[in-house]
Amino acid sequence: DGGITQSPKYLFRKEGQNVTLSCEQNLNHDAMYWYRQDPGQGLRLIYYSQIVNDFQKGDIAEGYSVSREKKESFPLTVTSAQKNPTAFYLCASSISGTANSPLHFGNGTRLTVT
């Protein structure tokens, strides 16, 4: 079955440590996205990529970094510079990066930093 796989589902880290969240898709989609969701709030865009080796900052990119070395993979690193990293992180992809392309989401990774 085609889809988006995020791992792990739950992640715990100590403050000051960098952590990388995995996102893999086998939908052959060009565009990939990372969103952050905080309790009771909507999703906010962190980074997105429309093509391999290219990515752009979203609304809340500070303290995060990404790479897009392969079409299927779009890992997100939460660095120690991110002041409030505890959140639910959702990866998504779309066939193209156009405004009318529905996003397909993974199951998310819940990150807790103490």
Add this chain to the structure above:
Amino acid sequence: AQKVTQAQTEISVVEKEDVTLDCVYETRDTTYYLFWYKQPPSGELVFLIRRNSFDEQNEISGRYSWNFQKSTSSFNFTITASQVVDSAVYFCALSEAKDNNAGNMLTFGGGTRLMVKP
């Protein structure tokens, strides 16, 4: 700047009741797209519907229906004869087509948590 408002943070209904989830949006673009997503307890968002700004025709899909009114900048979602399985958080979202190759920059509303009790 674009904005999406879902004023209802939580709604609780009893099974078989009809329920409407409100969505109001703001945009200066003349071409835009509206979406509804469902987020069940498992966490992933499931795409339900997309509407473009030039198509105000209402849509029905089974127990789901959507009412798009440009005059009031609203895109409301109605579930008829609700079921327990409809319990989830529902998000309305907007993307503008002004720079169609700049990625699908969705702006999400804050979501409405729907609880359907047996």
